[in-house]
Amino acid sequence: MARLEIEGLCKGWDFPVIDRLDLTVEEGEFFVVVGPSGIGKTTLLRLVAGLERPDAGTIRVGERDITALPPYRRKVAMTFESYALYPHLSVFENIASPLRARGMAKAKIEETVIGVAKLLRIEQLLNRRPGEISGGQKQRTALGRTLVAEPDVFLLDEPISHLDAKIRHELRLQFHTLEELRSVATLYVTHDYAEALSLGDRIGVMGNGGLLQVGTAREIFQQPQHLFVAQHLGQPSINVVEASLSRADGSLQFTAEAGSLALPVAGPHSETLAAHKAGRITVGIRPQHVQVAKAGAETNGAAVVEAKVEIFEALGATGILMAESGGVKLMALTPPDAEFQHGEPVKLALRNEAFLYFDADSGRNVMIG
């Protein structure tokens, strides 16, 4: 049992993929790395597992420097995105394989494997082959193989991304309760932001070859330090408006570069933004901060604009509406029973005190600095 410390980790092939990445996962912590496909998340895990050799940097588990150790001497266990089960072995033998490799006594192996299988609720499948079980069951088998290894560090690579929504949720809940995972350092990689927000004690958003922001679910969702972070978290994703700041009637407002949409800046933001040297700014507006009302309805609030419905998706528990206002397309979340027609004129009431402002060049959150 130990913490995982990564310092200045670098790895590249034709181009740099991981660039001076620093990360510490405490013992017992469930750390989720989230980021879009191809950003280097799996590479990070493979580096920690020893399947790739870093170009620079160190990886430590507790006091041990494992940077130059081969995978089998690292005391890490990894599940693969493709499960990587041995197709010719039964579920039992698949789970038992790390124990056999270690030369554990037969009776002890049986006890351990059955224990883990019960925990994952696959004990009735132990005699089946991977070809004869479903995707969710394969995933549990792969997870079981990782759990029995009793490593210092768990590495989980998109373990539930390829499963259907129902099983994904079921397994997600199971991750919350698995003592084994919760007692050592776990590095969990996913591209699904909901999974990350749900599971992570802390979450790291990957981008630019490293971690753009590390924090709790609430922190990174509400206070994204970078536009990239804001864009990656949330479904539907955040509305991004490239705009220029100007002063009208003594108060600050921004006008979209793509059209005529102009919105006032909320009071608390004005001071910081006024000090912001560049006139150009990228505004992030979360869909849940856009309220949709029928054209004739009474609306209050500082920022109300006229708009026209382009697409409306009724999704049961909620609805997603895309409307066009002054040349800018905005997404909004609507209440479950709302109904809109294509081309219908509507009013959008925007909660401008919840807007996020990013530097147009660096993408950094201007409010956090």
Add this chain to the structure above:
Amino acid sequence: MVDGSAADEPSGGNSALGRRLDRGDPATFPEWFNTRKPRANLIVARWVPLALVGLPVLVLFCIVVYPTVWMFYHALHDTNMMRLFQSNWSWVGFENFATVLSSPRFGDSVVHLGIYLTFGACLQVLLGAALALILYELVKNNFLRVVFLIAMVLPMMLPPSIVGVLWKFLLTPSNGAINQALLNLGLIDQHIEWFNAGMSLWTIIIADVWNWTALPLLIVYSGRVSLPPAVYEAARVDGAGTWTTLRRITLPMLKEVIAIAFIVRFMDAFKFVDLVFIMTSGGPAQSSELPAYIAFQRGLREFAIGEAAAYAIIIFLVSAVLITLFLKYLKKVLKAQGFA
């Protein structure tokens, strides 16, 4: 809250926040990337791949490269056993090749080889492929399949000397089992002279087909097993019958596998000596000689080493051209399917 999140960071920060990395723009690449050195991977030590490749290369050099060079050298000299021991051979240019190419014996053997390729090697592949597909389609029970496969593969496992003697024995004209059986069945009314001049090459082909049909069978069978079942289910949904499925799906998908079976059998055909030697010794009157057999006969029994080497080189060149054409075709097929 805003400032707290940064200050209270326990460890491992947001180091990437203050920089830009665009994979398409080398100007944004960090310093370490441009100065890094290649590193061995962690799973195997650096010497392991070297040793694993190096040792076989060394062995191959001794048993393939050296003898081949030696052969090319002596093909251009008047070497025979006597001169070899006296280290007294002399340069004759392409005389050995001229001797070989102008001899009627060589011409006849090429005709024999053509017959053998068509009715031996090709027939084996076609027969093997057909048997493989029939076995796969008709026998659905796994145990039975294995039993059939083993039964059909058994001939291939016998050493060629045994196969030769066995068939010589079975085909003995006067009291061999096959003639006797054909007589008893009333199919013939006198013994077939299996080993006379007109027949002996065909007799060898019969034995060879029996011996080697299992190889293309195995190759095609394993190819058929690995075809995705979903394609066949789709074909059934589309309403394709057995014949259409075979012609439009199975055969096209097995093209390259069958091509590999052809390559293997053709390569063997060019160096086919064993059964010829045991069953007929090329006779009677050289009527069943193949080029490789003559090379063997001239070189190792009559010790005309220079001439034998010339034979070997001619065979080598012709087979090299043929195999290259095959491989070209195979590459084209694989490329079309996006494998290579």
